[in-house]
Amino acid sequence: MDLTTIWFLLVAVLFTGYFILEGFDFGVGMLLPVLGRNDRERRVLINTIGPVWDGNEVWLITAGGAMFAAFPEWYATLFSGFYLPLLLILLALIARGVAFEYRHKRPEASWKRRWDAAIVVGSLLPAILWGVAFANILRGVPLDADHEYVGGLLDLLNPYALLGGATTLALFLTHGAVFLALKTTGDIRERAGALAVRLGVGAAVLAVGFLTWTLSIRSSAAAAVLAVGAALALLGGLAAAKVRREGWAFTGTAVAIGLAVATLFAALFPNVLPSTLDAAGTLTATNAASTPYTLKIMTWVAVIFTPVVLAYQGWTYWVFRKRIGVANIPQH
Amino acid sequence: MDALDVARWQFGVTTVYHFLFVPLTIGLSVLVAILQTMWHRTGNERYLKLTKFYGKLFLINFAMGVVTGIVQEFQFGMNWSDYSRFVGDIFGAPLAIEALVAFFLESTFIGLWIFGWDRLPKRAHLASIWAAAIGTNLSAYFILAANSFMQNPVGFRINPDSGRAELTDFPAVLTNKVALITFPHTLAGSFLVAGSLVVAVGLYHVIRNRDSADTGAYRFATKFGSWVVLVASAAVLFTGDIQGKIMTDVQPMKMAAAEGLYTTESPASFSVLTIGSLDGSREVFALKIPYLLSYLGTGDPNGTVHGINDLQAQYATQYGAGSYTPIIPVTYWSFRFMIAFGMAAAAIALLVLWSQRKGRTPRSRWLLRAGLAMPVLPLLANSFGWIFTEMGRQPWIVFGEMLTRNGVSRSVSLTEVLTSFTAFTLIYATLAVIEVKLLLRYAKAGVPDVSEQHPIDDTHDDAERPLAFAY
Numbered sequence: 063m064d065l066t067t068i069w070f071l072l073v074a075v076l077f078t079g080y081f082i083l084e085g086f087d088f089g090v091g092m093l094l095p096v097l098g099r100n101d102r103e104r105r106v107l108i109n110t111i112g113p114v115w116d117g118n119e120v121w122l123i124t125a126g127g128a129m130f131a132a133f134p135e136w137y138a139t140l141f142s143g144f145y146l147p148l149l150l151i152l153l154a155l156i157a158r159g160v161a162f163e164y165r166h167k168r169p170e171a172s173w174k175r176r177w178d179a180a181i182v183v184g185s186l187l188p189a190i191l192w193g194v195a196f197a198n199i200l201r202g203v204p205l206d207a208d209h210e211y212v213g214g215l216l217d218l219l220n221p222y223a224l225l226g227g228a229t230t231l232a233l234f235l236t237h238g239a240v241f242l243a244l245k246t247t248g249d250i251r252e253r254a255g256a257l258a259v260r261l262g263v264g265a266a267v268l269a270v271g272f273l274t275w276t277l278s279i280r281s282s283a284a285a286a287v288l289a290v291g292a293a294l295a296l297l298g299g300l301a302a303a304k305v306r307r308e309g310w311a312f313t314g315t316a317v318a319i320g321l322a323v324a325t326l327f328a329a330l331f332p333n334v335l336p337s338t339l340d341a342a343g344t345l346t347a348t349n350a351a352s353t354p355y356t357l358k359i360m361t362w363v364a365v366i367f368t369p370v371v372l373a374y375q376g377w378t379y380w381v382f383r384k385r386i387g388v389a390n391i392p393q394h
Numbered sequence: 395m396d397a398l399d400v401a402r403w404q405f406g407v408t409t410v411y412h413f414l415f416v417p418l419t420i421g422l423s424v425l426v427a428i429l430q431t432m433w434h435r436t437g438n439e440r441y442l443k444l445t446k447f448y449g450k451l452f453l454i455n456f457a458m459g460v461v462t463g464i465v466q467e468f469q470f471g472m473n474w475s476d477y478s479r480f481v482g483d484i485f486g487a488p489l490a491i492e493a494l495v496a497f498f499l500e501s502t503f504i505g506l507w508i509f510g511w512d513r514l515p516k517r518a519h520l521a522s523i524w525a526a527a528i529g530t531n532l533s534a535y536f537i538l539a540a541n542s543f544m545q546n547p548v549g550f551r552i553n554p555d556s557g558r559a560e561l562t563d564f565p566a567v568l569t570n571k572v573a574l575i576t577f578p579h580t581l582a583g584s585f586l587v588a589g590s591l592v593v594a595v596g597l598y599h600v601i602r603n604r605d606s607a608d609t610g611a612y613r614f615a616t617k618f619g620s621w622v623v624l625v626a627s628a629a630v631l632f633t634g635d636i637q638g639k640i641m642t643d644v645q646p647m648k649m650a651a652a653e654g655l656y657t658t659e660s661p662a663s664f665s666v667l668t669i670g671s672l673d674g675s676r677e678v679f680a681l682k683i684p685y686l687l688s689y690l691g692t693g694d695p696n697g698t699v700h701g702i703n704d705l706q707a708q709y710a711t712q713y714g715a716g717s718y719t720p721i722i723p724v725t726y727w728s729f730r731f732m733i734a735f736g737m738a739a740a741a742i743a744l745l746v747l748w749s750q751r752k753g754r755t756p757r758s759r760w761l762l763r764a765g766l767a768m769p770v771l772p773l774l775a776n777s778f779g780w781i782f783t784e785m786g787r788q789p790w791i792v793f794g795e796m797l798t799r800n801g802v803s804r805s806v807s808l809t810e811v812l813t814s815f816t817a818f819t820l821i822y823a824t825l826a827v828i829e830v831k832l833l834l835r836y837a838k839a840g841v842p843d844v845s846e847q848h849p850i851d852d853t854h855d856d857a858e859r860p861l862a863f864a865y
Contacts, residue, residue, distance in 0.1 A: 105864060112865045113509040116460060117502040120493060125466050134482020141471025149814045152468055153821060156461040160825060163457035166865050167832055205545030211805045327416045349616035352483040362735075363491050372500045378502055382511050392860040 063358035064281060065146055069132035070334070070347045072364060074123060074327035076128055078320050080121035081192070082229075082237075085319050086312075087111040087230070089238015091185025096177055097242060097253055102388045108181070109391070112247040113382045117160060117375055119155065129358055135209055135350035137336045143203060143211025143319055147191045147218060154191075157369075158184025189234045190227040194218060195228025197272075200326050202336035203344035209350075212339070222275055229272040232265035233296075237315040240299065244308040248388035255306055260314075262300040269296060269322060276329055285329035292321035322370060397808045401473040404815040408465050410777050411822050415459035417776050420534055420581060421794035422587025424450040427520075435521050440611040443841035446536065448592060448615075449523075453508065454832050458825065460501070463639065465818065467493075473811060477791050477801030484550050485540050492536035500529030506769055512862035513533075518669045535577050536585075544571035544792050545783070546644040552795070558803070568707035574643065575637045583736070583779065586772035589622030590739050593746055595837045597765035601756060604614035608639070608841050617750060620743040625766075634733075635690065642691035642699060645793060647709070648786035649691055650702045651725035654680075660698035663689040668726065713794070720788045728782035736775035742768050742827065 090111050098104030111118075130137040141148060157180040159194040165177035201222055204213035230282075239258035241253050299314015334350050337343030351357065426449050433441035443775050463712035467489060470478050474728040478485075505620040544549075549566030550559045561567065596615035599606060606612070612658045642649045646681035649655075656677055664686030702719055709718035728841065742764045756762075791798040 094557065104755065108865045113505040117498065119464075120501045122500045123464060123467055123497060124493035125491065126471075126644060127484075127493040130467075130471065134479055134486055137471045138475035138478040138803075139484070141468060142475035142805050144474070145472055145803075145806055146469060146813070148472060148815065152465055153747055153817055155464055156825075159461040160457050160828075162865060163453060164828065164832065167836070168452070171495070216598055239785050274422040314500065340855075347511060352486070353560045354562075356483050357486055359561075359564050360487055360490060363494065367494050371494065371502075374668030375498070375502050378506055382509065386861065387858075389858040390861050391864055392862075 063356055065361060066132075066347045066351045067332075068328070068361060069128070069351070073125060073128050073132065074124035074324065076121060076325040077196075077327075080125055081323050082316050083118035083121055084115070084188075084315075085173055085230075086237045086241035087115045088185040088189040089234045089236070091181045091243060092189065092235055093237075093238050093242065093254075093257070094182055097239075097250060097257065098237045101171075102391050103250055104174075104178065105166070105391045106230070106246055106386055107242060108165070110242060110385055112162065114378060118380060119130060119159070121346045128364075130361070132352055132357060133334060133347070133350040134141055134294050134344075134352060136345055139205065139209050139211060139335055139345060139350075140199070143193055143205075143213070143223050144218065146215055147195055149189045154184040154187040156184075159182075168195050186231070189231045193227035193230030194223045194323065196230075196323075196326055197223040199335055200276060202332055202338040202344075204339050205335065205337035205345070205351055207340050207342045209335075209337075209343055209345055222279070224318070225268070225272050225275065229265070229268040229322075232261065232268045233315070233319055236261040236265040237312075237319060240308070240311045240315045242301055243303070243306075244312045245385055247334055247385045247389075251385070253305060255308065258311065259300060262296070262303060264297050266293070268298060269293065269318070273322065276326065278331075282298070282328055283326070285325050288321050288325040288328050292318050292325055295321055331372075395808075397806060397811045398802045400808065400811045400815050401802050401806075404473060404811065404818060405469065406781070407815070408462065408469065408818055408822070409612055409784075410780060411826075412462040412466055413702055413776060413780055414773055415585040416534070416825075417464060417580075417584035417773070418452070418455045418591060419459045420530050420584035421586075421622075421626075423449060423523070423530050424585075425588050425592060425618075426452050427523040427527045430523055434516065439844055440608075440614065441553065442844050443608065443611050444615055446840040446844065448595075451591065451595070451833060452837050453504075456504065458829055461709050462822070472814070473803055473806060474791075474801045475803040475805070477796065479558065480796050481543070481559050481792060484543055484559055484567060487561065487564065488540040489535040492540075493531050496529045496533035496536060498529075500526050500533060503529065509861070509863055512703065531581065534580060535573075538576045538580060539568050539570060539573040540572040542576055543553065543567055544790075545787060547570040547792055547795055550739075568794070570777055572637075574642055575633055579633035579637055583628045583772065583776050584624055585626035586630060586736060586739055586778065587769060589626055589743070590768040590772050591618045592616075592617065592619030593623060593743060594619075594765050594768045597746060597756070597762060598648065598837070599725070599840055600750075601758075601762045601765075603840065605757070611841055613750065613755075615747060620747045623740055623743035625746075627736060627743075630736055635677070638690050639693055645787065646700045646703045647702065647720070647781075648707055650700055651720045651722055651786050652729040652782065653687055654722055654726045655687065655699060655701045656703050657701040658698060658704045659701065660688065660691075661696045662691065663683045663701035664690065665726075692808065707769055717790075719790060720786050725782055725786045725793065728778040728785065732775050732778040732782055735771045735778065739768050739771040739775070742771075768790070 090107055094104055094107055098107045098348060161177040161180035165174055198218050203211060204217060206212050236258055239254050239261055241351055242254035243258055246254060271291055273292060275288060277286055279326055295314050296318035299311050302310035302314055333344055334349045335345040426445055429448065430445040431443050433445055469648060500751050504520045506514065507519065507522040507526055510522060514522065528774060548570050549563035551562050553560050592615055596612045599612040600609060602617055632831045654677060663682035663684040666681045668677050687699055690699040691697060698757060707718050710716065745761060746765055751763055756758060785795055791799050792802040
């Protein structure tokens with residue numbers, strides 16, 4: 063396998079990891095007013111992701127950095143072309159990140175209400191916009207022969223991309239509810255479990271529709287297999303959620319999101335950003351890539367450090383494996 | 395006004411803003427780790443109180459550093475896509491490595507530290523803050539290595555077919571002499587901020603809160619912080635001196651612009667105050683110290699320091715017609731403000747130490763005012779340092795290789811970049827107000843009561859025990 067393919071896979075893995083991990087913490091954020099009926103309950107929800115959300119977000123930063131280093135053309139065209147959606151994502155991530163840290167710093171209800179709003183909107187926007195962005199990457203965008211984006215904002219808001227946004231939104235909501243059922247006790251756990259099933263049905267319908275549409279735009283045998291796998295994992299997860307096997311339910315939604323992201327990347331390969339205009343404008347894993355020397359160095363760094371990162375991040379989840387409930391929330 | 399101007403303003407504003415939080419994160423992570431280590435070693439509760447107290451201030455600041463950092467990584471692609479294409483082969487690597495090697499470490503272990511007081515064995519919890527501190531400092535190294543490539547590009551070639559810079563020697567990029575000196579200079583500048591914050595908060599309680607049972611802890615913090623400031627300011631001077639010599643070598647125009655030195659001099663004198671003509675082409679009035687600039691720039695009191703006009707002529711021959719001169723008043727004054735604000739903090743630290751000599755208790759209101767101003771001074775020094783180093787590189791985005799105006803995104807409209815600049819400015823300004831208010835609130839609240847920490851509560855079973863820390 064050549065280095066550009068390895069790096070295409072690595073970027074795919076990083077985004078997959080990002081969506082699995084931050085997927086549930088976006089879900090938790092959005093469900094804050096739904097499952098948290100009072101301040102104590104909302105604090106339970108926030109504290110299920112408290113120790114891990116920051117580490118989860120680093121997957122995005124690493125994916126962005128890897129894209130920059132391994133495929134500068136892809137990074138440059140994508141980030142300048144998807145300007146306003148990315149701007150909204152950045153503003154959302156800023157607001158929610160600060161909100162987690164600051165919300166409990168003052169006792170006033172109005173203070174907390176504002177930060178709650180920042181958490182909800184800050185989770186909702188990226189949950190939709192990442193779907194819109196990735197659907198557009200797959201569908202292709204207007205690029206000229208210099209690989210410059212020549213479309214406008216409206217080109218990004220096509221029906222397929224909007225379905226993509228609705229799909230990631232529904233998937234992350236379900237994933238978040240399943241995660242909460244797994245990590246909380248008592249009443250919240252019950253409500254999260256019941257909600258997960260209801261949300262999951264909608265997510266499954268949207269995901270099947272979106273993946274079918276995806277395969278009709280561009281496809282490969284691998285992508286088709288992965289898409290079927292994603293659908294089965296989601297159904298399996300839902301069945302487990304229905305009978306309150308929370309660990310299996312979470313595994314199901316995590317695998318489903320992972321395979322759905324993998325489907326997009328498999329369908330995309332060897333392109334990284336197809337042009338809907340001039341075919342010469344299409345960016346591929348080859349013409350967007352850095353030099354073999356850069357890729358070789360980056361490969362060594364990734365080979366050495368990725369296992370280390372996975373080990374300590376995994377350990378964090380082990381350290382904070384206990385469920386929490388309202389009784390565990392201190393007064394201050 | 396065009397998209398280029400706005401993109402430059404946005405980069406300036408978001409970067410300077412980001413770097414208001416970064417120095418505190420870099421410095422305070424280590425200082426808090428040291429305090430916690432002292433508690434671990436001595437068992438003295440005073441150090442635990444200070445760990446928790448400064449740890450809280452550290453975290454209020456940390457959140458802002460994290461979220462404003464993501465903007466930095468995205469901004470290159472969004473506003474500077476042609477720059478990203480040109481240097482991605484080289485510049486992307488340190489950014490990606492920073493994320494994988496340093497930022498994961500920092501973010502994961504900070505989570506373990508915040509929430510781990512009752513979840514981790516004491517040693518593992520202490521190791522977590524050290525891991526986060528190491529991650530933060532490593533992160534600074536990779537970012538500065540990337541920035542140093544823009545100041546002094548090394549380890550690359552220009553591909554004649556694509557016209558792009560390609561990496562040929564990665565170790566050379568990581569050991570760029572500009573990076574090797576900028577890293578300790580930046581760390582020293584960061585400890586200057588962190589130490590100053592420790593002093594300011596400690597001194598406030600020593601003077602205002604005299605009857606507190608925790609006066610001993612505050613006195614310790616004040617002295618500890620003052621020593622950090624003094625050592626850091628010595629390190630800032632030492633590294634800054636070396637940096638000046640390297641700059642004279644690799645970016646002579648930046649040195650000339652720092653000094654408002656229009657014509658080549660040997661020996662060159664250091665300008666205490668130079669007022670240039672309106673068109674910025676010659677000096678009108680100057681107060682100078684003879685030989686000093688030659689010494690600072692070259693290590694030899696009689697060394698030659700090139701002037702702006704000569705360098706401009708030389709670059710015009712070398713790179714083609716055009717202006718290669720930065721905006722002189724900006725570089726001249728930012729360079730001076732950097733030095734003055736940094737050294738002012740050191741002077742106050744000396745006063746604070748003097749006021750506490752032989753167990754004395756300082757009472758002066760003036761000292762308190764000076765002490766409270768302390769954290770602001772090195773923050774300003776850091777900001778002016780960055781403004782100087784980035785503005786002094788202009789008109790280049792990569793010195794000698796790419797002009798800033800050629801790096802901007804061609805596909806991004808003025809409306810888009812104005813929208814983004816306005817949005818960031820508004821949200822950043824709002825968050826700044828909130829952050830400062832929170833910092834003041836928690837700084838005034840003083841050290842926490844730690845006697846009730848980690849109670850072994852027999853009345854509850856484990857499942858119902860409150861968490862030691864929760865959002």
